[in-house]
Amino acid sequence: MSPRAPFIVIEGLDRSGKSTQCTTLINRLEAAGIPAKLLKFPDRTTTIGQMIDAYLKSQSELDDHLIHLLFSANRWELASTIERLLREGTVVVCDRYAFSGIAFSASKGLPFEWCRAPDVSLPAPDLTLFLDISPEAAMARGGYGEERYEKREMQESVRRIFVRLAEEMNGEGMGDSRSAWITVDASQTMDDVSEAMWAHVQPMIGGTHRPIGRLWAGSFSSDATE
């Protein structure tokens, strides 16, 4: 059986350079002759994504729980596509994923475990690259834009939760859903960040025979009678 391609997630604060780095990574993979596809969450093109887009632009008001579930549903909309691409041998690079879901919604005061629940069992990344930058340095890059979460206190809280997730993902007790989480210093030059990312991605491009993992798979009992 031929190996499947790896699933790579890029996470970070707003203005960490994430989207630019995702594009650079895709270009590098393609230049190396590796089929690669960039996905971005939220995917604002779907019906659910359009509701999220309106919310982020403050054109609509939604309950915090509801918007969290919509963000998660937006990931589930693409879950089978991600699995198909990986099996076909296409590297999937994802600009944000379930970790953003927890980091942003828990920062608004929703319970951490409640935030995790709807994303349990999504395809698990083989590698998560977290582009770490202080909110001050991110702001110095031209300030935050107009969107709802682009405020300093929010970004500070988001960063603290990302750090907690990093410890958890690399820790014991993750079972099959354990996946490598690498923190990259995103205050470096764009070229240095791109090199640091490539150093982790390049060893994986030959693919893997490991089955696609399930995110936080051990979190719930699968048997209602247990």
Ligand code: DGP
């Ligand atoms: P972006 O298009 O990458 O700028 O992301 C839009 C904003 O949405 C950004 O501030 C991060 C936030 N975000 C991304 N995913 C989630 C999620 O699952 N839940 C919540 N509450 N916010 C998210």
